[in-house]
Ligand SMILES: [Ca+2]
């Protein structure tokens with residue numbers, strides 16, 4: 001029994017080594033964007049401050065918002081979380097002025113592409129719960145919305161990265177008609193070691209032992 005307990009503890013200890021190796025957070029509350037984030041405008045316009053945004057980074061066309069990081073060190077996956085403001089007359093998936101896509105790319109590869117609609121959620125592809133929806137909190141008369149986007153476990157191991165946020169699509173109108181903003185950007189890298197075969201065998205033996213004990217107790 002004592003030996004069994006030690007085996008399980010060893011297995012859990014190896015798994016718990018899966019911790020973040022690099023972390024960065026951007027909330028723009030200093031009133032400016034750091035050099036590694038470009039393509040948008042720092043603003044406090046409208047009512048987004050009441051929804052956890054404070055100062056945030058607004059995009060209304062042109063080049064994408066990009067974040068460039070380097071010296072990330074060893075890692076196997078990456079987690080990206082951020083708050084997203086969907087501003088003004090986004091038209092979702094199916095109208096004469098749609099689709100309107102919001103995109104995120106990681107080193108040029110798409111990791112998120114969904115349509116958003118500020119008239120009805122039934123016409124957008126994104127199904128997550130909004131932070132706010134159905135009222136006009138930004139400058140023009142169109143309703144606005146916001147979401148917390150969580151992209152975890154993205155495969156990535158390069159020492160540097162470029163994350164890009166942008167909108168496009170056949171119905172994308174941009175300018176004062178459709179725009180977006182990002183805030184509270186969280187980037188974590190994870191370094192998950194592959195357990196040694198001997199450790200996995202020990203861990204597996206421990207689990208088998210537990211199963212055996214439970215099986216015997218049932219009888
Ligand atoms: Ca902020």
Ligand SMILES: [Ca+2]
Pocket residue numbers: 087088136137138139140141142143144
């Ligand atoms: Ca608005």
Ligand SMILES: [Ca+2]
Pocket residue numbers: 089090091097098099100171172173178
């Ligand atoms: Ca549109």
